[in-house]
Amino acid sequence: MADSMAQPAPQDGETRRDFLQLVAGSFAAVGVGAIAWPFISSMNPARDTLAVSTTDIDLKPIAAGSAITVVWRGKPVFVRNRTEEEVKAARSVPLSELQDPQPDQARVKKDQWLVVIGICTHLGCIPLGQKPTDQRGPFGGWFCPCHGSAYDTSGRIRQGPAPTNLAVPSYAFTSDTQIRIG
Amino acid sequence: MAIGLHKSEFKNPVIRWVDARLPVFTMVQKEYGTFPTPRNFNYFWNFGALALVNLLIMMATGIFLAMNYTAHTGLAFDSVERIMRDVNYGWLLRYAHANGASMFFIVVYIHIFRNLYYGSYKAPRELLFMLGVVIFLLMMATAFMGYVLPWGQMSFWGATVITNLFSAIPFVGESIVTWLWGGFSVDNPTLNRFYSLHYLMPFLILGVVFLHVATLHITGSNNPLGIDPKGPQDTVPFHPYYTAKDSVGLVVYFIVFAVLVFFFPNVLGHADNYIPANPLVTPPHIVPEWYFLPFYAILRAVPDKLGGVVLMFGSIAILFVLPWLDTSPVRSMRFRPLARPFFIVWCVAFLVLLYVGGKPPEEPFVTIARVCTAYYFLYFLVILPLLGRLERPLPLPESIARPVLRGGGPLPAGAMSKPMEKA
Amino acid sequence: MPAFRSLRALVLGLGLMAGATPALAAGEGVSLPDTRFSFDGLFGHFDRASAQRGFQVYKEVCSGCHSMHLLSYRNLRQLGLSEAEVAGIAATVQVMDGPNDEGQMVERPGRASDRFKSPFPNEQAARAANNGAYPPDLSVITKAREGGADYIHALLMGYGDPPAGMQIADGMHYNKYFAGHQIAMPAPISSDGQVEYHDGTRATVDQMVTDVTQFLTWAAEPELEERKAMGVKIIIFLTILGGLAYAVKRKVWRDVH
Numbered sequence: 001m002a003d004s005m006a007q008p009a010p011q012d013g014e015t016r017r018d019f020l021q022l023v024a025g026s027f028a029a030v031g032v033g034a035i036a037w038p039f040i041s042s043m044n045p046a047r048d049t050l051a052v053s054t055t056d057i058d059l060k061p062i063a064a065g066s067a068i069t070v071v072w073r074g075k076p077v078f079v080r081n082r083t084e085e086e087v088k089a090a091r092s093v094p095l096s097e098l099q100d101p102q103p104d105q106a107r108v109k110k111d112q113w114l115v116v117i118g119i120c121t122h123l124g125c126i127p128l129g130q131k132p133t134d135q136r137g138p139f140g141g142w143f144c145p146c147h148g149s150a151y152d153t154s155g156r157i158r159q160g161p162a163p164t165n166l167a168v169p170s171y172a173f174t175s176d177t178q179i180r181i182g
Numbered sequence: 183m184a185i186g187l188h189k190s191e192f193k194n195p196v197i198r199w200v201d202a203r204l205p206v207f208t209m210v211q212k213e214y215g216t217f218p219t220p221r222n223f224n225y226f227w228n229f230g231a232l233a234l235v236n237l238l239i240m241m242a243t244g245i246f247l248a249m250n251y252t253a254h255t256g257l258a259f260d261s262v263e264r265i266m267r268d269v270n271y272g273w274l275l276r277y278a279h280a281n282g283a284s285m286f287f288i289v290v291y292i293h294i295f296r297n298l299y300y301g302s303y304k305a306p307r308e309l310l311f312m313l314g315v316v317i318f319l320l321m322m323a324t325a326f327m328g329y330v331l332p333w334g335q336m337s338f339w340g341a342t343v344i345t346n347l348f349s350a351i352p353f354v355g356e357s358i359v360t361w362l363w364g365g366f367s368v369d370n371p372t373l374n375r376f377y378s379l380h381y382l383m384p385f386l387i388l389g390v391v392f393l394h395v396a397t398l399h400i401t402g403s404n405n406p407l408g409i410d411p412k413g414p415q416d417t418v419p420f421h422p423y424y425t426a427k428d429s430v431g432l433v434v435y436f437i438v439f440a441v442l443v444f445f446f447p448n449v450l451g452h453a454d455n456y457i458p459a460n461p462l463v464t465p466p467h468i469v470p471e472w473y474f475l476p477f478y479a480i481l482r483a484v485p486d487k488l489g490g491v492v493l494m495f496g497s498i499a500i501l502f503v504l505p506w507l508d509t510s511p512v513r514s515m516r517f518r519p520l521a522r523p524f525f526i527v528w529c530v531a532f533l534v535l536l537y538v539g540g541k542p543p544e545e546p547f548v549t550i551a552r553v554c555t556a557y558y559f560l561y562f563l564v565i566l567p568l569l570g571r572l573e574r575p576l577p578l579p580e581s582i583a584r585p586v587l588r589g590g591g592p593l594p595a596g597a598m599s600k601p602m603e604k605a
Numbered sequence: 606m607p608a609f610r611s612l613r614a615l616v617l618g619l620g621l622m623a624g625a626t627p628a629l630a631a632g633e634g635v636s637l638p639d640t641r642f643s644f645d646g647l648f649g650h651f652d653r654a655s656a657q658r659g660f661q662v663y664k665e666v667c668s669g670c671h672s673m674h675l676l677s678y679r680n681l682r683q684l685g686l687s688e689a690e691v692a693g694i695a696a697t698v699q700v701m702d703g704p705n706d707e708g709q710m711v712e713r714p715g716r717a718s719d720r721f722k723s724p725f726p727n728e729q730a731a732r733a734a735n736n737g738a739y740p741p742d743l744s745v746i747t748k749a750r751e752g753g754a755d756y757i758h759a760l761l762m763g764y765g766d767p768p769a770g771m772q773i774a775d776g777m778h779y780n781k782y783f784a785g786h787q788i789a790m791p792a793p794i795s796s797d798g799q800v801e802y803h804d805g806t807r808a809t810v811d812q813m814v815t816d817v818t819q820f821l822t823w824a825a826e827p828e829l830e831e832r833k834a835m836g837v838k839i840i841i842f843l844t845i846l847g848g849l850a851y852a853v854k855r856k857v858w859r860d861v862h
């Protein structure tokens with residue numbers, strides 16, 4: 001008996017013990033897995049962060065041809081009051097020339113107002129083009145100084161390494177001169 | 183050790199490749215697989231493993247809480263409540279962390295009780311024991327600083343009272359307290375440094391735990407009989423015997439933990455700590471967390487400021503010399519007919535101190551605290567040294583396995599508990 | 606077996622420690638009547654209709670002096686209010702926001718994401734308006750008082766005439782359950798029908814006190830239902846796991862014992 005102690009258990013008990021251990025082990029593994037979830041989940045946005053996710057913007061002070069930057073969810077949103085020429089320029093481009101084909105009409109709710117998230121879709125820099133003195137790039141929209149992506153007056157990528165157009169956030173006109181983002 | 187690749191005995195080529203270069207698999211196999219462990223542990227021997235698991239739970243929940251906590255006097259309280267309300271499962275993390283501290287002390291107190299009862303502190307495990315006392319001290323410091331972080335009334339006044347203990351030091355006391363505070367009262371600098379240290383110290387504890395376990399694996403474990411294993415018949419490999427046994431204890435531990443966290447999350451805390459800190463108003467009854475109460479009672483038992491502080495720290499410092507105060511060669515109290523009742527009285531005195539520590543400093547609690555404090559020290563300084571000479575221990579069993587071997591077959595349950603009758 | 610003897614000692618020790626703790630909690634004074642609430646017990650849950658009425662009591666009675674700055678209007682969704690109702694409630698207050706593009710602070714109607722508006726801008730203003738007493742914030746009040754919901758309920762019901770011979774200081778009021786029995790707050794809920802409930806429930810004093818206690822407990826522990834439900838599941842799971850672990854341990858040790 002003393003010898004058997006240091007050895008694995010006798011043969012007849014073997015399968016039953018293996019099975020038990022398997023069940024107990026799987027149970028414990030499920031438990032450990034389940035308890036990992038609260039930890040992972042706690043790093044997702046908290047309820048107060050999710051709650052404060054709308055921003056109201058008054059459009060009245062934005063003159064034709066100029067733009068403002070507002071913060072939504074900690075990100076810049078470009079709101080541009082486009083001139084007729086700019087709208088025309090955006091709409092006259094054949095879709096086949098675009099890297100990420102999308103008609104201008106699908107990117108705006110009212111022709112003159114373009115609302116896009118002002119983050120270059122390449123690696124997250126903020127493109128230039130908001131201030132009148134900024135360089136706007138060869139397509140009259142925005143130009144990202146980090147790696148040279150150029151966007152047109154519809155915020156679509158026309159040149160450079162960025163893969164997609166500037167994203168359009170979900171927003172709605174709450175009145176003729178006011179929009180709510182989020 | 184010779185230079186060159188380790189000769190690994192693992193079959194899996196990847197494990198073998200790593201093991202040859204860094205023999206961690208061999209080490210784990212040796213220390214937690216085949217490690218020869220006395221075969222007669224009772225469930226008290228679960229508590230070391232439980233304490234390690236508890237430390238890891240505290241570190242995990244703490245790291246995730248830190249992602250949402252703000253260490254600023256104006257924001258800390260609300261940031262903790264934001265964790266409770268808005269962070270996904272934040273309430274679970276915080277309640278697990280707060281009650282985890284209590285669980286940690288319950289586990290460690292039982293671990294220390296087991297150590298004292300079975301004489302595990304005696305040669306050759308003195309250093310192992312002293313490292314354990316270091317862990318205990320670090321734990322207390324960590325717990326104290328952690329309790330300050332929610333910046334409630336008890337946080338603030340606990341921090342004020344405990345840091346003021348250092349003002350009892352002659353000449354430099356006041357300067358030390360100012361240095362601890364980083365100002366002229368417990369304030370934002372204090373909160374910031376406590377947060378920093380509270381985050382750091384668990385890693386120090388983990389380091390000392392590693393040394394504690396390393397020391398344990400040099401001497402091997404003590405056991406309920408307090409006699410050394412005489413050969414392979416006295417031991418079993420750690421795995422699967424003690425991994426299985428520890429698992430049972432672990433689940434029971436988790437059940438107790440879960441009952442606290444999910445059904446009584448605030449029962450061990452204090453309501454006043456849900457009132458934001460107010461430096462102008464001290465709550466009528468200020469008490470530390472329950473796990474500090476025995477030492478708090480010792481502090482208050484002494485009418486002199488410096489004396490109280492010295493005795494309070496002395497009550498833990500005395501443990502460092504315990505292996506030399508107890509001169510009896512017999513480890514387990516099972517074979518010490520005189521020491522055993524004295525020790526049980528000591529345990530009762532400790533629990534009574536815990537009780538009166540939470541009571542207002544008035545009669546009869548002051549007298550009770552003084553009597554218990556006196557006995558606390560008497561036991562270590564007088565009773566144990568004397569008993570080492572005067573006591574006639576019961577005859578020890580020849581070996582751990584002997585009662586079983588002599589029976590020559592399966593014995594009825596309970597045979598192992600009375601080895602002295604067999605010997 | 607020694608193991609069982611040891612376990613018994615352990616349980617005894619834990620019991621002693623646990624016994625010591627409530628003792629610290631019990632202050633001097635009168636013992637609180639034990640009130641039954643829907644959120645008590647293992648399967649406790651909030652009575653949403655009662656908590657909604659309690660919110661109405663808070664809004665119409667308490668909020669004149671007591672802030673609840675940790676709550677947001679959006680939290681009321683949890684009590685079963687619709688998004689539109691919450692937006693409506695939030696819009697009834699004016700919230701200071703800004704600065705706007707001209708650098709001015711502006712008032713705007715509240716939104717669901719705003720915190721409950723506090724009646725006073727700061728503690729000094731609150732004290733000045735209340736005879737020097739500071740009406741505490743009620744966000745976590747049931748956690749911040751020994752006795753919790755029982756205490757709040759008892760306190761609100763505890764007003765009355767002082768016993769013969771007791772001197773009540775100027776501007777103070779007798780309360781059976783308040784520490785020292787003299788409280789600066791006059792009986793806030795004192796007559797039937799003080800609040801006209803939207804749902805037609807008869808607003809007796811006891812009903813209003815019960816409702817507002819329900820509301821305050823929810824406010825302090827909004828996670829209570831989720832916590833208890835999760836606890837029941839986890840303990841069932843652990844009990845099964847414990848059985849399995851013990852069976853494995855028995856099997857492993859069979860040849861040694």
